């Protein structure tokens with residue numbers, strides 16, 4: 444799975460980093476970011492806990508559909 448942090452929602456509380464330090468890190472701007480592109484299976488549970496524990500729901504799962512929409516906006520069938 445892939446996760447992303449919406450910096451507009453993140454308040455930099457650090458909870459995600461505390462729960463899943465292999466996945467999330469607080470950057471210099473004081474807000475969280477993901478440090479892995481693909482979350483390894485063995486820490487997926489921690490990552491999901493962090494996602495669900497985020498007080499502002501700033502962590503989202505990136506689906507393949509999202510990625511396609513981002514890259515090609517004209518791909519409707």
Ligand code: SF4
Nearest residue numbers: 453454456457459497
């Ligand atoms: S738990 Fe949510 S609000 Fe807190 S630092 Fe992580 S992404 Fe930001």
